[in-house]
Amino acid sequence: MRPALLTTIAALVVSWIPSSAQAWGGAAHAVIDRAAIDAIPNDGPVFLRRHVDYIAASASLPDAWRGSSENFSKIEEDPNHGWFREQFTFLKPIPRSRYEFVIAVFKQHEKIERTDPATAARTNVRWTGTLPYAAIEAYERIIVCMRDVRAAQAVGRDAAFAEQHCAFDVIRLGHYIGDGAQPLHDSVNSDGWRGANPNGYTTDKSIHGRFESRFVDGMKLTASDIAPRIGMPGHRKGDMFDGILAFLNDSGDKMERVYKLEKRDGFSNFADGDVRALVYDQTAAGAAMLRDMLCRAWSESATAPAETRPSPIDFENPRFNTETGSAPD
Template identity: 55%
Template sequence: MRNRFKIIAVGLQLALIVTATPAAAWGDRAHAAINRAALASLPADGPVFLQAHADFIGGMASLPDLWRQPVDPFAKMEEDPNHGWFREQFAFMKKPPRSRYEFVIALLDAQRKMPPGSDAALRTNVRWTGTMAYATVEAFDRLVAGMRMHRRLAAQGQDTRHIDQALAYDVVRIAHYVGDGAQPLHASIHSDGWRGANPKQYTTDRSIHSRFETMFVDAIGLTEQDVLRGVPAPARQQGDVFDAVLAFLDDSAANMERVYQLDQQGALADPASRPARDLVYARTATGAAMLRDLLHRAWLVSALPPQNPAADPLSPANPAYNPETGSAPAPVK
């Protein structure tokens, strides 16, 4: 009996730990709907073979949030920043560098110029700036590499089942970051209640995050079809992938204050609220379209002969090599 009580107590402690962590973006329902809508809207010349894995990609949509629990500290330290992009916190950068590691060093350089212990210094690090843009483009490159292997095996008449399973997992990962990025509160320092000067008296309650992305979404019963209705027709992305991701996150951040306005009006507590529903539909459709277009783009890029940079990014001979990071930033492509 004593051991039984110990087991119950440990379970309660774990439950408290889990509920104390930041809310998972969009919750299971919206992440799954975004993923399924993206797959369903793939054009005929896209990686349509992934549609056979829709149940896995939709069902495992929230998997990356499992890597963010305090009980798994190494995983949490690495993964947690990948779910946010708080641009206000590093506004001193005209443009983020094309390297996760150069970004970290730039933050450290800036932090060292701030008063020790100040709020600015405490928040000038990846924990408080996020690394979502890097997580997304890194996941994109992994998709391209896997799709090249799929093409090679298919051309040789070999079984692609295993690489397709690996690609389905990679889609889950990039899809989660894109889904998070479409949620405006994941693209601002005001992710969990308003911070700093607050002349409009917006809520400082951290629960606004989950009230918007999970409770309201669950209350309206968001479906894949709701998302699909707002997804535009496929359009081939132009320009650099990293720049496209940054523009996507900037667009999301531009919708952040609207969430607070709706909350202030009581709309997030009313499933019948048309303005609140419209924001959810618009943002999830934007996320699904971005994911669809990235999957399509990765598939098209995988058909091209690999074009190595002028020099290996890890080679000291690369003109852009940075000895502090041991690499050169990614070239524009």
């Protein structure tokens, strides 16, 4: 499939994504993806530049999987877009398994269901989120497809299909990282302030959309706006899952700043320098994180996979958890 046709298909896909479902706004997600790929250095996965229009135009695609008309898809996908840190302060360290995390949250729900039913009602996977797991899963799939790209390049075989597989997975990873860069995706205060409110922050659910969609559209954000703010590549040395958690923590720490700025004028002034600065900072942070993850994945794809022995699903694995049927990473 040629790039021009891919771009046309992407435009059609975006045209039927419900506007109310486009987290970070369609504009910001597209800007983050485009800026990240534009910032890939020449020793990185530069083949993604051929697919940048497709990726950017499809940046909001994962939100289309959350429509109420497709309930199975919605129930599975919704938690992947949030990380409500206040909801699992009881859980340290964060499990290195999606299923161990879900089970730990459910056990806490059972523990407090009778004594604190209001808290228990939101102590579940929908009100904790699973964003870092969605991100690390997409990241590892990208490593796999990048190995296929390298294998095709090594023997002079057409890598078009392998590249397209990678481009699709980049859409997924880019969306989750983009969501994580938006501070309201990293807090239970995602859609209006909850609980004690001594500072009188808004409880209006529309704060989310007014910040990430209406304001971003009003300020006419572009990839060139954030390109100088992305910085030099840093291939995110160290454990990638820990790096994702640190990224989400950094974004989440800015959550109250969003509320303070909203209190000023409800995000009605698109020329507000402080709000614009926050948008620039967070979209640039998302683009930098995505760029660095793609470069790290490309580096890792150069090495033949080393199989874990015993396998994570082998009963002989010393970390095997019978509750999940697998051993954590």
